[in-house]
């Protein structure tokens with residue numbers, strides 16, 4: 245832990261004055277701003293590993309974990325595989341513990357995958373699959389780690405001069421030394437809206453979704469739009485309906501296909517104007533669902549069931565997707581309505 249100014253002589257005062265959360269945020273700020281502090285942290289921190297953007301998992305009993313590899317173990321593994329331990333400088337900062345131990349993510353795509361898997365006794369697993377296998381706390385960490393690693397991989401050159409860009413040690417930015425342009429990791433804002441007509445909710449599916457899966461309407465914000473304008477435009481564009489009112493629910497970082505900030509809203513359309521006119525270029529199907537249908541699908545879980553007529557039953561996005569949270573909230577709202 246690095247204590248600023250006067251607190252270097254009186255670290256206990258620093259601890260008394262700040263909550264764990266504030267200490268963590270101040271420490272992360274220091275790591276992003278000061279390359280030397282971050283380099284020191286790389287020698288005492290822990291590493292989440294990736295291979296070509298797939299996270300490394302280990303099976304412990306019946307559970308899967310994303311192991312944190314210590315700096316010592318990381319350097320020794322790189323040494324065994326005949327690589328310079330300086331490679332850890334390619335890592336990016338993704339967080340820290342309550343005790344201010346820094347977490348980094350490192351992509352070992354430059355090494356043979358099977359060699360690392362047998363050396364560290366685990367496997368690199370495609371992120372979407374890994375998110376289904378992991379417990380709660382590692383999911384957001386691995387999602388943002390992958391997004392950050394992907395951003396660095398695709399921003400190696402300045403788009404003005406064509407010259408290479410250099411990452412700072414934490415990986416919170418890249419700089420072109422020729423033009424002086426600083427590039428910061430990007431996220432695209434996306435609105436995701438659960439439309440209701442008062443008694444039913446509207447879900448839609450794209451052709452690429454898993455069989456039977458329906459979700460809330462989602463769409464990227466256009467430049468210059470407000471959140472409210474995007475909700476109204478996307479609902480009009482995708483299902484031909486006009487939103488009467490809307491309210492914000494929550495947000496979530498989403499790593500697929502790039503890095504998005506999902507901003508989740510509920511919207512109501514006028515009860516007398518609910519006829520769906522689906523945009524076939526964007527969607528494969530869209531329809532209204534009753535509370536009973538949604539409750540049954542929530543009970544069944546994320547896997548679709550084959551029905552007698554060979555069609556598959558409705559299945560909803562996984563619990564960790566914000567679309568699921570919107571649907572759960574809608575069910576609660578319906579239950580709390582006066583009969």
Ligand SMILES: NC(=O)C1=CN([C@@H]2O[C@H](COP(=O)(O)OP(=O)(O)OC[C@H]3O[C@@H](n4cnc5c(N)ncnc54)[C@H](O)[C@@H]3O)[C@@H](O)[C@H]2O)C=CC1
Nearest residue numbers: 432434436459462463464498500501506561565566567568
């Ligand atoms: N976390 C969750 O619960 C859910 C997340 N999503 C995510 O929401 C995102 C947006 O949903 P869509 O219906 O696909 O959006 P959309 O309705 O805006 O259509 C996608 C199209 O928008 C255009 N587009 C405009 N700006 C773009 C940008 N910055 N990046 C990529 N394409 C851009 C492209 O032509 C693309 O084909 C998807 O990436 C999807 O993964 C979707 C449903 C649930």
Ligand SMILES: [Mg+2]
Nearest residue numbers: 461462463526
């Ligand atoms: Mg869409």
